[in-house]
Amino acid sequence: MGSMRGSSISSWALLVAKALEAGGHDSEDVFRRAGLDPAKLKDADARYPIEGMRRLWRLAVQVTGDPYFGLKAAGFWHPTTMHALGYSWMASDSLRDALIRMTRYGRLVTTVAEMTLEEFDDHFAFKIHSLITRSQTPNEAIDAGLATLVSMCRMSYGDDFHPLRVVTQRPKFDDPAPYIEYFHAPVEFSASDNILYFSKDSLEAHLLTANPRLARVSDRVVTQYLAQFDKGSTAIRVRAKLIDLLSAGNVTQKDVADSLHMSLRTLQRKLSEERTSYKELLDETRRELANQYLRQASLSVSEVTYLLGFSEPSNFARAFKRWTGSTPSEFRAAA
Incomplete structure (x- = not known):
């Protein structure tokens, strides 16, 4: 390959x-x-x-x-x-x-x-x-x-x-x-x-070809491919793990380190060398997935909350407001 x-x-x-x-x-x-x-x-x-x-x-x-x-x-x-x-x-x-x-x-x-x-x-x-x-x-x-x-x-x-x-x-x-x-x-x-x-x-401009579900599935395939073949990029591997694990609940940095078979300190060092951090990757991944999930009318805001690994809708709402300047409901209404 x-x-x-x-x-x-x-x-x-x-x-x-x-x-x-x-x-x-x-x-x-x-x-x-x-x-x-x-x-x-x-x-x-x-x-x-x-x-x-x-x-x-x-x-x-x-x-x-x-x-x-x-x-x-x-x-x-x-x-x-x-x-x-x-x-x-x-x-x-x-x-x-x-x-x-x-x-x-x-x-x-x-x-x-x-x-x-x-x-x-x-x-x-x-x-x-x-x-x-x-x-x-x-x-x-x-x-x-x-x-x-x-x-x-x-x-x-x-x-x-x-x-x-x-x-x-x-x-x-x-x-x-x-x-x-x-x-x-x-x-x-x-x-x-x-x-x-x-x-x-x-x-x-909004594209008529937009399809949040397909985008999410395709992103998952891309990150899995890169995680498998681009062993040099720890950030890519972390992103792939986050996409896989978030829906199971709050994912800690140690959870991801364990799934990648490395110590917490090694994970932190490798991400620092790539000029990023676990928090930045977690925020980026959640923000991207939130944008995709909220464009799917079939998912309620509560469902999106748990798919992103937040324990409460209020926690998700605060994070989303920080990312975008609007609440999840406001974003969905404007989409």
Whole structure:
């Protein structure tokens, strides 16, 4: 199934295979030349090493002679391209929620990029920061990453979705027109990072595809996958345990440490090294689940209280007010 260290999920490489085949090229031959086993494309949990993915992107451009190959590959995106994260995305309440999921679980797709979403007074900035050197990152992979994210936004929001601005590390094309046309936005080339700027209205609008139950189930699959394969991230493993254990009642830090077969002190140290804490993870997980549960009319506020491991509705109401500024009932009425 492959290691998480310096890797991408195999379904991300499937975009390359489909784009090659659509152009009349033998994708299996290209994969083998890149040192990648094409059979792994049929294993949803498999991963490819980053070195092989780098060779694959560059070979694909050589074979096709298409400098815009990354954009072509993005056109084959499907929710399964990102395992269960694709379904979490499609079921999100808003594009803001979807992008927050991407920042949290993006390691499922690739372990060599860090994604962040920053809010400003009148816009949002979604940054994809590479954790490897610029020379190790194929331009086509950057193109595909940015274009796929915009394609995902359009699939959820509508074809009229456009970013405000695109900033990319890739050098300017001889003819940048197809690139600019794809994004329908101004593009800055040869930048120090990769950033998509979005309007607040577009990211905060409620999505017709929102499905809290599906989002919750998909999030659980994502966290289980990461907990199994991303052994280096204690925070991911703690989040997965919290999702599993919260409905059984109040979950203590010691409960989680015991379930992960480590001492309380070791758990605290590992989380501190990842710049987080048990309290922060517990709050984040409860807040996310609360937002999903309260959008399900079939669940009463009392039921949501106990599903989140609170002993009393009043305790849940206080916590929810602290998280959102509104009571659970006010939130449900406005949803």
